[in-house]
Amino acid sequence: MEVIIKRSKRRKKTIQARMIQGKMEVLAPAHISDGVLQDHISRLKARMAEREYPRSDEHLQARASLLNQKYFCGTLNWNSICYSPRQEHRRGSCSVNARTIRISERLAKYPQWVEDYVIVHELAHLLEPNHGKEFKALVRQYPLAERAIGFLMATEALDRRPS
Numbered sequence: 001m002e003v004i005i006k007r008s009k010r011r012k013k014t015i016q017a018r019m020i021q022g023k024m025e026v027l028a029p030a031h032i033s034d035g036v037l038q039d040h041i042s043r044l045k046a047r048m049a050e051r052e053y054p055r056s057d058e059h060l061q062a063r064a065s066l067l068n069q070k071y072f073c074g075t076l077n078w079n080s081i082c083y084s085p086r087q088e089h090r091r092g093s094c095s096v097n098a099r100t101i102r103i104s105e106r107l108a109k110y111p112q113w114v115e116d117y118v119i120v121h122e123l124a125h126l127l128e129p130n131h132g133k134e135f136k137a138l139v140r141q142y143p144l145a146e147r148a149i150g151f152l153m154a155t156e157a158l159d160r161r162p163s
């Protein structure tokens, strides 16, 4: 992560950081030593990395259990649910026979309510393998399903744009 340090004589004590177009801008008092500042920056970086990827396979398992209780009366069971880096062009997948669910890693960066929709979608496949009427009725129990689909379509269109 690129860090831009801006020192100011007017700034008295506090160090402030903000993200601007993927770069971290650090506003610091002029008198502060490089050592103290670097120390502060590494702590800020760690905190930001944590905020960006707080989600793990355990997190997915916890969300899936919660959504199972909420929208499927706790009736579903599966062997595993985990993030996969090999789902670039898909949001997730569900193997009905093995009862395993994979969620694309990129979903970990999306808002929780969007990731929840993808989890509900894959959970519903445990009951309905295809995308028919019954399947859609199951997924629509999640109230933000339509909004999440819109969010995903817009975000994926941006991701595919050549940079």
Ligand SMILES: [Zn+2]
Binding pocket: 121, 125, 131
């Ligand atoms: Zn599907």
